[in-house]
Structure formats: C-alpha cells, structure tokens
Amino acid sequence: MTIEYDRIVRTSLSRQVAESIRAAILDGRLGVDQRLPDEIELARRFKVSRPTVREALKRLAAQNLIRSQRGPSGGTFVDLPSLESVSRTIEGATTLLIGMGAFSVEEIVLSRMETETLACRLAAANRTQRDLDAMEAEIAVEREATLSDEGFCASDVRFHRAVVDATANGPLKLMMYTVIESFIPITNMIIVEDRERRRAAESHARITQAIAARDGEGAAALMRRHLEGMRGILEQALAQRAARFASTTEDALTASGAGASTPRLLDGLG
Amino acid sequence: MTIEYDRIVRTSLSRQVAESIRAAILDGRLGVDQRLPDEIELARRFKVSRPTVREALKRLAAQNLIRSQRGPSGGTFVDLPSLESVSRTIEGATTLLIGMGAFSVEEIVLSRMETETLACRLAAANRTQRDLDAMEAEIAVEREATLSDEGFCASDVRFHRAVVDATANGPLKLMMYTVIESFIPITNMIIVEDRERRRAAESHARITQAIAARDGEGAAALMRRHLEGMRGILEQALAQRAARFASTTEDALTASGAGASTPRLLDGLG
DNA sequence: CCATGGAAAAGGTATGACAAATATAAGTTT
DNA sequence: AAACTTATATTTGTCATACCTTTTCCATGG
Structure with a gap:
C-alpha cells in the first residue's frame, strides 16, 4: 500500500510568489497602474522574507509587468506593457x-x-x-x-x-x-x-x-x-x-582588474 | 558655466549586473550549458552583495536565460532557450x-x-x-x-x-x-x-x-x-x-486568513 | 561489492540594518 | 502672503551575515 504523502513543494518560494502576483495581473485582479502593497507588507502577506519578495518582483520586472519607484507615494505598480x-x-x-x-x-x-x-x-x-x-x-x-x-x-x-x-x-x-x-x-x-x-x-x-x-x-x-x-x-x-x-573561451567573466577608474560597475567581464 | 559632473548611474545595480551577464551570453562569451561562477564569486567580481547578484540572476531566470541547481556540481548555467x-x-x-x-x-x-x-x-x-x-x-x-x-x-x-x-x-x-x-x-x-x-x-x-x-x-x-x-x-x-x-476591485491581494492548512504558500490573494 | 551515512558545496531563505530617493509638510525668509 | 528651504517620513535599493535545504561524493562498514 502506498501512502499519500504531502505534496512537497519543489519550486522556489520567490517563483511561487512571482507566479501568484503574475496570475493576479493576468486575471485582471490587479489593474494597470495599480499600486501593490509595499515589499514589507507583501512579505507579511505571503509569509516570506523581504529578499524573497524582492526576487519575485525582479522576475516580474524582467517581464515588464511591474515598475518600481522609491520614495513616499512610490512603490511597485502594475505596468502593462506597451507594444x-x-x-x-x-x-x-x-x-x-x-x-x-x-x-x-x-x-x-x-x-x-x-x-x-x-x-x-x-x-x-x-x-x-x-x-x-x-x-x-x-x-x-x-x-x-x-x-x-x-x-x-x-x-x-x-x-x-x-x-x-x-x-x-x-x-x-x-x-x-x-x-x-x-x-x-x-x-x-x-x-x-x-x-x-x-x-x-x-x-x-x-x-x-x-x-x-x-x-x-x-x-x-x-x-x-x-x-x-x-x-x-x-x-x-x-x-x-x-x-x-564555436570558439567560446573558457573564462568569459574574468574581472578586468582595473576597476578604480570606472564609477562602479560596467566591468566585470573580460 | 556648467560643470561636467560625473555621469550618475541611474539604473539599479542588479539591473546592471543582469545586463552585463546578459550581454556576455548574447555575445557568445558564455556558451550554452556553461557554468557561471557561484553567487559569492559573482558578488566579488561585480563588487556587489550576494542578494544583489541574486536579484540579477532572477531577472535572467525570468527570461529563461539561465537555470540554477543546488548542491556541489550545481550552480548557475547558461540555458539557451528552445523554440x-x-x-x-x-x-x-x-x-x-x-x-x-x-x-x-x-x-x-x-x-x-x-x-x-x-x-x-x-x-x-x-x-x-x-x-x-x-x-x-x-x-x-x-x-x-x-x-x-x-x-x-x-x-x-x-x-x-x-x-x-x-x-x-x-x-x-x-x-x-x-x-x-x-x-x-x-x-x-x-x-x-x-x-x-x-x-x-x-x-x-x-x-x-x-x-x-x-x-x-x-x-x-x-x-x-x-x-x-x-x-x-x-x-x-x-x-x-x-x-x-473594467471592474477591477481595489484590494486584490488580500491575504486569505486561513493559511495553516496549506503547506506554505499558494494563498495570499483573494 | 554494495549500501549507508556523513561531510562539503552551492543555491535558497531569513534578519536586520543602513543608504538613497522623493513626496509631503512644516518652517523660514523675502 | 508667497516662495523658497528644510525637515521628515515612506518606500525601494543595497549590504552583511547567518542558517537552512538540497545534492554530490567519498569514506566507512556491512
């Protein structure tokens, strides 16, 4: 006899959170330009930590589904994409x-x-x-x-x-x-x-x-x-x-040693 | 007289890191199935923290550009997408x-x-x-x-x-x-x-x-x-x-109070 | 020889703090 | 009184660190 074990969740939390919000947008439960709760509140609602929420938001941002802005009256907004x-x-x-x-x-x-x-x-x-x-x-x-x-x-x-x-x-x-x-x-x-x-x-x-x-x-x-x-x-x-x-080299991400001259980033790959 | 100030970077670091890696992939400097350095190493190379690197990686993951796996011999791999x-x-x-x-x-x-x-x-x-x-x-x-x-x-x-x-x-x-x-x-x-x-x-x-x-x-x-x-x-x-x-409600993300029964997430939106 | 168990490595998650941007309100000066 | 300036609160962005979970691989013992 095989026992019905609890279905173990195999996808990462950030993925699940992202999917959840994404679904809300696609279903129309979240309208265009509507403001999401702030990150700390989202973390509370989903019962995860803020970094996890942020990773989820970055996933959505990469798909142009949301946009973020700092400051009061800032936040994360549904950003339904233009053509x-x-x-x-x-x-x-x-x-x-x-x-x-x-x-x-x-x-x-x-x-x-x-x-x-x-x-x-x-x-x-x-x-x-x-x-x-x-x-x-x-x-x-x-x-x-x-x-x-x-x-x-x-x-x-x-x-x-x-x-x-x-x-x-x-x-x-x-x-x-x-x-x-x-x-x-x-x-x-x-x-x-x-x-x-x-x-x-x-x-x-x-x-x-x-x-x-x-x-x-x-x-x-x-x-x-x-x-x-x-x-x-x-x-x-x-x-x-x-x-x-075809001629891909081995170490494509070798940091270009200099660094000090560039403001911050923009290097990092050779 | 107007002074030429340093060009202030207006895009977030995680965005820049993501762009940097993305460019490496698009240029072919990183080949398919090639392994990226681990997150801690990436953080060192780009001179940012690990959470920042992770946000960047999530951005890329959302575009199916990379895939991640845990454990030794795990890591992040270039995952050029299928049709x-x-x-x-x-x-x-x-x-x-x-x-x-x-x-x-x-x-x-x-x-x-x-x-x-x-x-x-x-x-x-x-x-x-x-x-x-x-x-x-x-x-x-x-x-x-x-x-x-x-x-x-x-x-x-x-x-x-x-x-x-x-x-x-x-x-x-x-x-x-x-x-x-x-x-x-x-x-x-x-x-x-x-x-x-x-x-x-x-x-x-x-x-x-x-x-x-x-x-x-x-x-x-x-x-x-x-x-x-x-x-x-x-x-x-x-x-x-x-x-x-048109009839989008106001609060679409209201947490469904229950929670205890579901394994972990899957709720969070009403 | 196989199975079992335990380290080690890497991504995943959590906490807490601080930095930077920015809108709003309060205060000050003209 | 109006305009400018300054404070302040809010929210995202970044950092540092620790710990958990999964997975591999090797050592150990049967």
Missing part, C-alpha cells in the same frame, strides 16, 4: 535563437519574403502620408555616403518597420517586429559595400513608390526581389556569427 | 496586450486570416505525413461530443499550430505561435455551441484534405472562410474580457 516593450522582449528572445543558429538561412529568407510581401500588400491599401514620409526619411538617410555601417543597417531596419507600420495592423506589427528586429545584431557585423548600399536604397525607393501608388502587388514583387538580393549577405553574416559562437 | 520556451515567453507578453484590448477585433481577425492563409500555402508545399496525422488527430478529438469547452478550444489551438508546423519554417512558426497561442485565454471563456463545434471540426477536416492534396490555394480559401466564421465568436469573447478588466 514597444513587448516588442523588445520578443526581440531579445528571438535574437538568441537566431544567434545560436537555430534557423537556417533559407528559412529566414523565406519567412521574411512571405511576411514582408504580405505587409506590402496591406501597406499599399492602408498607408497614410505619414507612413510614406517615414519611409522616405529613411531612404534619404541611406543615401548619405558618410553613413556608418551600423547606421545604414539601423536605417534599413527602420525602413522595413515603417512598411509594417503602414499596414495599420497591431498584431501583425508585433509579429513582424520579431523577425525584422532580430536581424539587427547579425546584419550589423557585415560590411555593406557601397554598391550594395546604393542598390538597397534604390529598392526601398521603388517599393515606397509602389506603396504610394496603392500598387500592392507591385510593391510585393519588388520586396521579394529586394530580399532575394539580401540572401547572400545574410549567409555571410550567419557564418561569421556561428564561427564566433 | 518552445521562447514561444511561451512571447505568448505571455502578447496575452497581456490582447487582454487589455490593445487590438481591435478587426485587426486580430485580419492578421490571423492573412498569416494563416499564408501558412496554408506553405504547408501544402512542405507537409509530411506526420503533419497530416497530427492534424487529423486533433480533428478526431474535436468530433468527440463529450469534450469540455476548454478541451475543444485547446484542440483548436493545436490544430492551427499543426498547420503552422507543417510549413517547416522555424521563424514563421515562432511568429505565428505568438498570435495563435495568445488567443487561448480568450477563446477559453466562450461557450462554444455544439453546432459551432461541428462546423469548426468540418472546416478543419476540409483544410486538412486540401493540404494533403497539395492544394495550397484551396486550403488558404477554406482557412479564410473558417476564420471569417470565428469573427463573431471573438467579438463576444473580447467584450466579455474587457468588461472584466
């Missing part, structure tokens, strides 16, 4: 997967092609003058000869975001930021030749024209061609990054 | 946005229509027998008359996921899990009538047939019609959820 903060969270998570080589170049290029051509079609239907202005501003930036590589890539990302923004579809924007943003760290490492740059800028210009003319199919076709041209560049970038991950 | 864990993170973030009513029903329906028809086309091209089996398994579940509402909705989600899986495109899967998964909490609240259920199951069956026959366009058209039918249900669900959020 931007969620987008950043997603970007961080995706960047890892891509950086690890979880996806092949073919997959990445295909997914971008399919989704961005879709975005082109919707953008052509819904774009406003503001959207067109945003796109053209980026094209102007990209035509600057003095622009750094990072600057060019950042502008490229902003252009593609602008196209997605023009669809005027929130969920779609959210989804596509995932794919677009997560290429920043990769493409940043690539030296974009001057010739390539000009070609990209001209592609962007043509796409913008088509969207301005409400020609969704035309814009989609141009976008497809544009991304096709990026395939080679991406292949190069991913290969470089993979190589770097 | 599933990233997907879960994204789901949590998006669920909030949707729950808050950040998106309109039109936006949601349109985004699902556009992306899922896209998935149908790719699925028809790339599906394997396994994918078809997965879809048909869900259809079989949905035809069970005794299934609970939650069970039906969960199966619905799994079916749509199966379609996306059949595209064999990682980035696309990641993007679409975002949208599909985040509707679970909403659709779960809706009582699906028996008639509706049967209609959905039959839609799923026809879509599966078209994908099996490599008929991408046909599958896409069927999917579009299927989602069109869901528009009304979604409208109802979102209205209900919005109402619940």
Whole structure:
C-alpha cells in the first residue's frame, strides 16, 4: 500500500510568489497602474522574507509587468506593457535563437519574403502620408555616403518597420517586429559595400513608390526581389556569427582588474 | 558655466549586473550549458552583495536565460532557450496586450486570416505525413461530443499550430505561435455551441484534405472562410474580457486568513 | 561489492540594518 | 502672503551575515 504523502513543494518560494502576483495581473485582479502593497507588507502577506519578495518582483520586472519607484507615494505598480516593450522582449528572445543558429538561412529568407510581401500588400491599401514620409526619411538617410555601417543597417531596419507600420495592423506589427528586429545584431557585423548600399536604397525607393501608388502587388514583387538580393549577405553574416559562437573561451567573466577608474560597475567581464 | 559632473548611474545595480551577464551570453562569451561562477564569486567580481547578484540572476531566470541547481556540481548555467520556451515567453507578453484590448477585433481577425492563409500555402508545399496525422488527430478529438469547452478550444489551438508546423519554417512558426497561442485565454471563456463545434471540426477536416492534396490555394480559401466564421465568436469573447478588466476591485491581494492548512504558500490573494 | 551515512558545496531563505530617493509638510525668509 | 528651504517620513535599493535545504561524493562498514 502506498501512502499519500504531502505534496512537497519543489519550486522556489520567490517563483511561487512571482507566479501568484503574475496570475493576479493576468486575471485582471490587479489593474494597470495599480499600486501593490509595499515589499514589507507583501512579505507579511505571503509569509516570506523581504529578499524573497524582492526576487519575485525582479522576475516580474524582467517581464515588464511591474515598475518600481522609491520614495513616499512610490512603490511597485502594475505596468502593462506597451507594444514597444513587448516588442523588445520578443526581440531579445528571438535574437538568441537566431544567434545560436537555430534557423537556417533559407528559412529566414523565406519567412521574411512571405511576411514582408504580405505587409506590402496591406501597406499599399492602408498607408497614410505619414507612413510614406517615414519611409522616405529613411531612404534619404541611406543615401548619405558618410553613413556608418551600423547606421545604414539601423536605417534599413527602420525602413522595413515603417512598411509594417503602414499596414495599420497591431498584431501583425508585433509579429513582424520579431523577425525584422532580430536581424539587427547579425546584419550589423557585415560590411555593406557601397554598391550594395546604393542598390538597397534604390529598392526601398521603388517599393515606397509602389506603396504610394496603392500598387500592392507591385510593391510585393519588388520586396521579394529586394530580399532575394539580401540572401547572400545574410549567409555571410550567419557564418561569421556561428564561427564566433564555436570558439567560446573558457573564462568569459574574468574581472578586468582595473576597476578604480570606472564609477562602479560596467566591468566585470573580460 | 556648467560643470561636467560625473555621469550618475541611474539604473539599479542588479539591473546592471543582469545586463552585463546578459550581454556576455548574447555575445557568445558564455556558451550554452556553461557554468557561471557561484553567487559569492559573482558578488566579488561585480563588487556587489550576494542578494544583489541574486536579484540579477532572477531577472535572467525570468527570461529563461539561465537555470540554477543546488548542491556541489550545481550552480548557475547558461540555458539557451528552445523554440518552445521562447514561444511561451512571447505568448505571455502578447496575452497581456490582447487582454487589455490593445487590438481591435478587426485587426486580430485580419492578421490571423492573412498569416494563416499564408501558412496554408506553405504547408501544402512542405507537409509530411506526420503533419497530416497530427492534424487529423486533433480533428478526431474535436468530433468527440463529450469534450469540455476548454478541451475543444485547446484542440483548436493545436490544430492551427499543426498547420503552422507543417510549413517547416522555424521563424514563421515562432511568429505565428505568438498570435495563435495568445488567443487561448480568450477563446477559453466562450461557450462554444455544439453546432459551432461541428462546423469548426468540418472546416478543419476540409483544410486538412486540401493540404494533403497539395492544394495550397484551396486550403488558404477554406482557412479564410473558417476564420471569417470565428469573427463573431471573438467579438463576444473580447467584450466579455474587457468588461472584466473594467471592474477591477481595489484590494486584490488580500491575504486569505486561513493559511495553516496549506503547506506554505499558494494563498495570499483573494 | 554494495549500501549507508556523513561531510562539503552551492543555491535558497531569513534578519536586520543602513543608504538613497522623493513626496509631503512644516518652517523660514523675502 | 508667497516662495523658497528644510525637515521628515515612506518606500525601494543595497549590504552583511547567518542558517537552512538540497545534492554530490567519498569514506566507512556491512
């Protein structure tokens, strides 16, 4: 005969507390901008110590679920996230997967092609003058000869975001930021030749024209061609990054001895 | 004359430590499954106290970037996330946005229509027998008359996921899990009538047939019609959820007095 | 050879104190 | 009286230290 033992709690207290508060937020028992009890009170309610409560709060803060402020009338507040903060969270998570080589170049290029051509079609239907202005501003930036590589890539990302923004579809924007943003760290490492740059800028210009003319199919076709041209560049970038991950050194956190000069932190890893 | 003061650090130490370690992981200076120094050593390296280090580690743990284990040969390890864990993170973030009513029903329906028809086309091209089996398994579940509402909705989600899986495109899967998964909490609240259920199951069956026959366009058209039918249900669900959020009570964290019976926690919110 | 038990190592929790920020109230000066 | 300054209280942020719990591994004894 087997005895029913007490179910032993195997998750840490801070995790349980975090889950508990998180559930309260998700269920709507805690509304936006509502103030939580202060940490000492939370500790009393949950019957744990303050450090434990704080660890729980940090977990939630990492998910942008809460924000804290010192002082009286300060405290911890429910901080329901904007599209931007969620987008950043997603970007961080995706960047890892891509950086690890979880996806092949073919997959990445295909997914971008399919989704961005879709975005082109919707953008052509819904774009406003503001959207067109945003796109053209980026094209102007990209035509600057003095622009750094990072600057060019950042502008490229902003252009593609602008196209997605023009669809005027929130969920779609959210989804596509995932794919677009997560290429920043990769493409940043690539030296974009001057010739390539000009070609990209001209592609962007043509796409913008088509969207301005409400020609969704035309814009989609141009976008497809544009991304096709990026395939080679991406292949190069991913290969470089993979190589770097392969040669991971042993002791990456060696403290850089100096220390005294820097105000406080910012060192700690070699 | 204005003096250049030392740049005051405005972010908390635990945040800085977390960022520092996070950067090391993202840069590849810390490889997967690599062990970090123990907490006391980290505290020494960063010149902060152990609780501060622990708060930083909890931040990272919340992002599934690290995992911890007790005992000797335990410690903190880099835990680069799988597609599933990233997907879960994204789901949590998006669920909030949707729950808050950040998106309109039109936006949601349109985004699902556009992306899922896209998935149908790719699925028809790339599906394997396994994918078809997965879809048909869900259809079989949905035809069970005794299934609970939650069970039906969960199966619905799994079916749509199966379609996306059949595209064999990682980035696309990641993007679409975002949208599909985040509707679970909403659709779960809706009582699906028996008639509706049967209609959905039959839609799923026809879509599966078209994908099996490599008929991408046909599958896409069927999917579009299927989602069109869901528009009304979604409208109802979102209205209900919005109402619940509006009537947020004041004191949602009131401790349930009992306490002695529960092993340790699990209470704390009424 | 296997099982049992006990150290040791590492994360988990608790306590208590102090530091820093900041809103509010009180007091002082103009 | 108004405006500025100062005190003060509140709340998060940080620190130091101790102890508990889990897990590994080795030594010891059967």
